[in-house]
Every structure is written in C-alpha cells, then in structure tokens.
Amino acid sequence: MTIQEYLQDKKQMVDQRLATLLQTDVPQFSRLYESMNYSLLAGGKRLRPVLFLATLEALGKNPAEYLDVACALECVHTYSLIHDDLPCMDNDDLRRGKPTNHVVYGAGLATLAGDGLLTFAFELMARQTRLDADKLRQCIAVFARAAGPAGMVGGQAFDLESEGNKSIGLKGLQLLHRMKTGVIFEAAIDLAAILGDATEEQRRIFDAYALHMGLTFQITDDILDFTGDEKTLGKPVGSDARNNKATYVTIFSLPEARRMAEQAAAKAVGAIQPLGDGAWFLRDLVTYMLTRVS
Template sequence: MNFADYMKEQKGRIDSRLKTLLQTDVPQFSQLYKAMNYSLLAGGKRIRPILLLATLEALGKDSEPYIDLACALECVHSYSLIHDDLPAMDDDDLRRGKPTNHVVFGEGTAILAGDGLLTYAFELMAAQTHIDAAKLARCIAIFAHAAGPAGMVGGQAFDLASEGNTSIGREGLELLHYSKTGIIFKAAIELAAVLGDAGEAQKKALDTYAFYMGLTFQITDDILDVVGDEASLGKPVGSDAKNDKATYVTIFSLDEARRMAEEAAEKATAAVEPLGPKAWFLRDLVSYMLVRTK
C-alpha cells in the first residue's frame, strides 16, 4: 500500500469511529454536543491518530484494538483548534474551510465544546478495559502531561506571551513549537511504544524521530502560512503576521526555513532506519510534510 492509500484507509477508520462517539439523550445538552461534533467531524488529515496506529504497526502490533486511543488524540487536537481560534487567542474565523466554532456557536459554547472534547478524551482512554491496567495508566499519564501546562497549554501560553517578540531566537522558537505541536506527536509515538512493548533502542529511535518529525511539521506549517493557498489550507493565510507571531519564517527567512525543514526531515528519516521496512509510513510521512500544500 502506498502512502496516500494508507492515509485514506486509516482516516476512514478513524472518521467512522469518531462519528459514533459523542452522543447525548439529554435535549438540554444537544447544542453543546452539536458544537463538539461540528469541529471533531469537520475533516482534517488525522495525522496524530494515524501516527499512533502506524507506529504500533512499525513495532509489529495489530493497531485495531487501539482505535479509541487514536480517537482520543483527535479529540484533544480538535479541542486545541477550537480554543486557538478564539478571539482571545488567534482570532481566526476559518478552519478546515468552514467558519470556526465560535463564529457558528458563539464564544461561550465554543469554549465549552473545547472543554468537553478535552475531558471526553480521557474518559474514552479510561474506558479501554481490554488494555493492561499498568500500561493504560502510563498512557494516560503521558497524554495528560503532553496536553497540560507542561506541554500544549504551556506552549500556547508562551505563544501568547511571545507575540511581537521575534528575539526569542531559535531555542525559544523550538520550545514554543515543540510544546504547542510537537509534544502531541511525541505523545502519540510514546503511547505506541508503551502499548507495543518497544525495546530501549526502539524507544530511543522513536523519540528522536518524534522530535524531528514534529519540527518538520511546524516549520512547514510556518512556511504555508506565508506561501500557502487559503482554499487548499482551509484557513486564513498570513495569520502569523497578523498576530505578530514569532515563526521560523519571521525569525529567519523563507529560504532558511525551507532548508531547516529539509534538515529536520532527514534526521527524522535517519532515526527510524533501524526499525526496518515496517516503519515505511513513518519515513514517508516526513517526506510528505515537505511537499504538503494543506
């Protein structure tokens, strides 16, 4: 199977399961659930859940029993997008080609929809009673750390504090983007390592891959905010400039950012070479990131 077919197949599996998850028989809660599903089912590439499943397969495991854990990752990602788009954050009105959650449902409901998706993700993880209890507890701890104040929330706070400050340098920029974006990629891979009984050498290889793959993604994301097409991206371009954000393009240059993305992709690919043919998707993923248009 090639990369595009694999992405399509796995996305189909994840989307099918996501459609069944958030239901309520309480009429008074229906608008909240509608808002949650509006963002959760709005599309997207589903890279984070697919990464979890693909890493399990790279370790020789059947990914089917872990589809709900993959969906939990997507719930957290969707929550983060809802909150990132709020007027108090990035103030964007378009996401995945559709009006953002707060534009459709209002700020209050959008905030609660994000809160609901975040907390539901942990409810979904805790419900996986077929997974060894010690492994599941470890997975929940990894995921909570990545999504919380030491990870994604901390990264978003740093992002807000850094607006208008391009003097944070490469070290500050890497911390910002790793915390906001890369740490969830790393969490997906760490979960797979726990569930897939990865050995120490495999864990080390996957940790290195996670860092450089996340870096590749973020640099290319910064590039697309400058040169991307709004129709393809499904969100406004130039948002970083509008919000005076520090990015790889604003701190360095477009050409230098492209060079840095290629360098990170090479390091990510090299990191998983020892995992052999089963890690083909992990290698192809970073190649895709360099040429993606959305």
C-alpha cells in the same frame, strides 16, 4: 500502498469511529454536543491518530484494537484548534474549510465544546478495559502531561506572550513549537511504544524520530501560512504575520525555513532507518511533508 492511500485508509477508520462517540440523550445538552461534533467531524488529516496507529503497526500490533485511543488523540487535537481559533487567541474565522466553532456557536459555547472534548478524551481512554491496566495508566499520565501546562497549554501560553517578540531566538522558537505542536506528536508515538511493548532501543529510536518529525511539521506549517492557499489549506493564510507570531519564517526567512525543514526531515528519516521497512510510513511521512512546501 502509497503514503496517500495509507493516510486515507487510516483516516477513514478514525472518522467512522469518531462519528459514533459523542451522543447525548439529554435535550438540554444537545447544542453543546452539536458544537463538539461540528469541529470533531469537520475533516482534517487525522495525522496524530494515524501516526499512533502506524507506530503500533511498526511494532507488529493490530491498530484496530487501539482505535479509541487514537480517537482520544484527535479529541484533544480538536479541542486545541477550537481554543486556538477563539477571539482571545488567534481570532481565526476559518478552520478545515468551514467557519470556526465560535463563529457558528459563539465564544462561550465554543470554549465549552473544547473543554468537553479534552475531558471526554480521558474518559474514552479510561474506558479501555481490554488493555493492560498498568500500560493504560502510563498512557494517561503521558497524555495528560503532553496536553497540560507542562506541554501544549504551556506552549500556547508562551505563544501568546511571544507575539511581537522576534528576539526569542532559535531555542525559544524550538521550545514554543515543540510544546505547542510537537509534544502531541511525541505523545502519540510514546503511547504506541507503551502499548506496543517497544524495547528500550526502539523507544530511543522513536523519541529521536518524534522530535525531528514534529519539527519538520511545524516548520512546514509555518511556511504554508506564508505561502499556502486558503482554499487548499482550509484555514486563513497569513494569520501568523497578522498576529505578530514568532515563526520560522518571521524570525528567519522563507529560504532559511525551507533549509531547516529539509534538515529536520533528514534527521527524522535517519532516526527511524534502523527499524527498516516495517516503519516505511514513518520514514516516508517526513518526505511527504516537504512536498507540501516544495
């Protein structure tokens, strides 16, 4: 199976389950649920849930048994995109090739749709009574920290405060992007490690891989915002520059950003190598990311 086939296979699994999750029998709530589903079912690569499922497979587990946890990851990711696109944030009008949620439903309902998806994600995880209760408790704690003020929300706040400030330096940029983006990748792998009974050595391997894989993703995402095609990406290009965002391209340069992406990818591949062919998808994923900007 190629990496593209694997991504498509797992994406289909996740998409089919997501389509069944958000329903209401209260007519007065129907437009809220419509707004939530509008963004949740709009497509996307489903990279975070796929990464979670692939890590479980690398640990010898059947990923189908953990599909709802994967869907919870996607609910949180989608919430973050809805809020990120709001007029008070990046004010983008296109996401996944469609008008953004606030363009269709208004900023108020879009905000509530994001709130609903975030909260529902934890409800969905708490429903998993077939899973070991202590492991599930650990997962919820990891997930909440990653999505909250010590993680993704903190990263987004730092991003807003850093607009127009190119003096934050490499360490500031790494903190910003790790908290805004990388922390959810790290959480996806950490959740799989908990549920998949990873050894301490495997946990160290996954932690190192997640750090460098997340960095590879963010740098290539910054490059694509500068060089990509709106029709292909399904979202506006050049918004980082318009909003005076601190990125690897705006602070350094396009050639330097490419070099840094290659360096991060090499470190991710090196980190996961001890797990052998069982972790082939994790190994090849970072190389695949580089092909998007080559």
